[in-house]
Amino acid sequence: MKEDVISGIKNGKEQAVVELYNTYKNDFIRWSGFRYQLDEEDALDVFQEVVISFYENVKKGKLDKINYQLKTYLFAIGKNMIINRIKYDQRFDHGADPTDEVETFNLAEQEIEVNQRHGVIIAHLEKMGEPCYSILKLYFYDSFSMEAIANNLQYKNANVVKSQKLRCINELRKRVKEHYGPEDL
Amino acid sequence: MSDYNIDIDEVRDYLQDKLSSQRKQEIDKMIASDPEYAREFTQQKELVESMTVFYRGKLKQKLKAEDQAKRPKQVRSASISKRRWWAMAASVVLIAVSGYLLFFSDPSSQELFDEYYRPYYNVLTSGERSGEKTEMDAMSLYERGRYQEAITAFQEEIKDPSSQTALVFYLGLSYLAADQPLKAIENIEKVISGPASVLQEPAQWYLGLAYLKAEDIENAQRVFREIQNTSGSYQDQSSEILDQLP
Numbered sequence: 488m489k490e491d492v493i494s495g496i497k498n499g500k501e502q503a504v505v506e507l508y509n510t511y512k513n514d515f516i517r518w519s520g521f522r523y524q525l526d527e528e529d530a531l532d533v534f535q536e537v538v539i540s541f542y543e544n545v546k547k548g549k550l551d552k553i554n555y556q557l558k559t560y561l562f563a564i565g566k567n568m569i570i571n572r573i574k575y576d577q578r579f580d581h582g583a584d585p586t587d588e589v590e591t592f593n594l595a596e597q598e599i600e601v602n603q604r605h606g607v608i609i610a611h612l613e614k615m616g617e618p619c620y621s622i623l624k625l626y627f628y629d630s631f632s633m634e635a636i637a638n639n640l641q642y643k644n645a646n647v648v649k650s651q652k653l654r655c656i657n658e659l660r661k662r663v664k665e666h667y668g669p670e671d672l
Numbered sequence: 673m674s675d676y677n678i679d680i681d682e683v684r685d686y687l688q689d690k691l692s693s694q695r696k697q698e699i700d701k702m703i704a705s706d707p708e709y710a711r712e713f714t715q716q717k718e719l720v721e722s723m724t725v726f727y728r729g730k731l732k733q734k735l736k737a738e739d740q741a742k743r744p745k746q747v748r749s750a751s752i753s754k755r756r757w758w759a760m761a762a763s764v765v766l767i768a769v770s771g772y773l774l775f776f777s778d779p780s781s782q783e784l785f786d787e788y789y790r791p792y793y794n795v796l797t798s799g800e801r802s803g804e805k806t807e808m809d810a811m812s813l814y815e816r817g818r819y820q821e822a823i824t825a826f827q828e829e830i831k832d833p834s835s836q837t838a839l840v841f842y843l844g845l846s847y848l849a850a851d852q853p854l855k856a857i858e859n860i861e862k863v864i865s866g867p868a869s870v871l872q873e874p875a876q877w878y879l880g881l882a883y884l885k886a887e888d889i890e891n892a893q894r895v896f897r898e899i900q901n902t903s904g905s906y907q908d909q910s911s912e913i914l915d916q917l918p
Contacts, residue, residue: 535732
């Protein structure tokens with residue numbers, strides 16, 4: 488199954504990751520409930536992040552070969568995510584050091600600025616239909632080459648995809664620019 | 673914006689650690705020494721990062737939909753049983769009102785809601801992590817599907833609804849997910865009548881769904897017709913719903 492899932496994801500079959508999720512999610516709910524007292528909703532939320540992280544690592548070529556069982560690998564990522572989540576929650580439950588709070592606040596100020604702009608870009612991405620939705624996904628999220636995108640979406644060749652991708656990016660930039668005005672972007 | 677013509681493909685490679693260390697050092701040096709270059713690089717970087725967040729959100733929605741797929745079936749079977757009960761009752765009292773039965777052959781507004789409703793992902797992502805506990809918790813609770821707790825956290829956080837429309841939007845969505853459509857409508861309408869924002873389009877879509885959930889067909893039709901007359905991303909789905917409403 489391990490090789491099938493990895494090659495499926497690499498070939499752009501998103502369904503492979505959905506099947507992976509469905510195969511192990513119930514085991515993960517039981518395991519995380521027993522080990523970390525996670526309720527079902529939190530367990531599913533963590534496991535979705537686990538599977539997405541796996542998907543992204545395969546896409547980036549970081550997981551061509553795994554030396555352990557797929558389930559062991561996924562649960563190990565899950566364990567780290569749960570521990571981080573518990574630490575994150577505890578940090579606020581017990582109150583942070585006041586010095587830390589100032590630092591966090593300053594950092595957060597930068598984050599807010601950045602993330603509000605992310606929100607605007609995302610809202611415009613949501614409005615973009617095909618072929619931009621698929622081309623931008625395959626190129627920027629799935630790390631496909633132009634040739635692979637041409638194959639996947641049945642374009643004549645990589646150059647056609649390249650031109651279309653440029654049009655999509657320019658259109659996205661234009662929409663975001665209109666939102667902010669010329670001075671801001 | 674194009675003084676430097678920073679190549680967005682190179683920015684993608686920079687973020688994915690695919691550049692040579694020499695090229696990466698050159699870019700880092702430019703970012704550190706030239707504010708204009710740094711500004712343009714940041715803008716390109718935001719585009720690439722936003723695409724990652726967007727498509728990751730879509731994948732997460734897809735996985736969540738796998739879990740929710742079971743729920744509509746349960747609702748559907750309950751609704752079907754209800755229909756059968758009505759049909760039996762009608763036959764017992766010999767009231768052959770064919771138009772009435774025909775009415776019940778349309779999907780109910782609840783069934784349509786179940787079919788089309790998907791939680792809207794968090795476009796604010798870590799941007800809400802302002803260091804203020806309640807706000808962060810509210811979005812975090814929303815993302816984890818703990819809507820009743822999210823409602824309480826949002827209520828604590830919202831001091832001025834007119835300037836915190838994003839949080840009012842997610843408060844409305846939390847009410848909708850927690851089966852309180854009237855309160856959802858009240859809050860989502862505040863977003864729509866508030867200052868222009870990118871959340872107004874999804875707000876209108878969820879307003880239509882909230883009316884469906886509240887079984888207020890007349891208002892649902894009104895909202896979906898308004899969406900149908902735009903060229904937004906919910907146009908097709910609104911037309912599909914209108915076709916199925918009585």
